[in-house]
Amino acid sequence: MKKMFKFLFLPVLFSFCFITGSFAQDTSIVGKWKTIDDETNEPKSIVQIYEKDGKYFGQIKELFRKPGEDPDPVCDKCPDDDPRKDQPTKGMIIIKDLVQAGDEYEDGTILDPKIGKIYTCKLWIEDGKLMVRGYIAFFFRTQTWHRVE
Numbered sequence: 001m002k003k004m005f006k007f008l009f010l011p012v013l014f015s016f017c018f019i020t021g022s023f024a025q026d027t028s029i030v031g032k033w034k035t036i037d038d039e040t041n042e043p044k045s046i047v048q049i050y051e052k053d054g055k056y057f058g059q060i061k062e063l064f065r066k067p068g069e070d071p072d073p074v075c076d077k078c079p080d081d082d083p084r085k086d087q088p089t090k091g092m093i094i095i096k097d098l099v100q101a102g103d104e105y106e107d108g109t110i111l112d113p114k115i116g117k118i119y120t121c122k123l124w125i126e127d128g129k130l131m132v133r134g135y136i137a138f139f140f141r142t143q144t145w146h147r148v149e
Contacts, residue, residue, distance in 0.1 A: 017034075027103045027125045029056060032148040038141060046148055056105055056123075058095030060113075077116030089113045098122065098123060110134050 010042065032053055035044045046062040064073050078085040084092055098108030103124055110121040111134065119134030119141075132147040 004127075026128070029098075029105055029123050029125065029130060032061065033058075033130050033145040034148050035145050036143060038143045047094065047140040047145070054099070055093065056098035056100070056108065057093055058110075059093045062089055063090050074114070075116060078111070078113065079116065079118070081119070082111075084111065084113070095121065095123075 004079055023140070030051050031049060033047050033049060035047055035063075037044050043064045045060050045064060047058045048061045049058045063071075063073070067088060074086050075082075075084050075089060075091045075119070076086055078087075092111075092113060092139060094111045094113060096109050098105040098121070101107075104122055105124065106122040108121055109118050111118050117136075119136055121135065122133045124131050130147070130149065133140050133142040
């Protein structure tokens with residue numbers, strides 16, 4: 001009887017593990033993400049998100065530039081008191097000090113180096129995509145970034 005139970009039960013257990021594992025969603029934001037402009041819907045950059053001392057940061061690793069655009073832009077519109085002012089955008093840390101709160105990452109900031117604005121931000125994974133929301137007071141803007149394999 002024990003052998004028959006094992007014979008019938010193990011395939012069911014294996015199938016359950018396989019099915020539930022294939023539907024498990026990765027909620028970690030760590031990795032490379034292709035940023036998409038929410039106004040033009042075009043790719044802008046690749047941002048590497050990493051964890052350091054329990055906080056999460058994002059650094060621009062690659063820029064997608066159109067013909068005629070400056071291939072090496074700097075953050076000339078960043079606030080004067082920000083150390084990123086007049087620094088190259090490529091290599092810049094634009095996401096700082098996020099902390100994980102369940103499936104969301106919050107209480108950090110994100111910089112839009114094109115306009116020099118710093119926003120409070122929150123990130124989360126939805127349908128395998130990274131949702132990036134920047135806030136100023138009650139106003140917010142959300143972008144959808146795509147994981148780079």
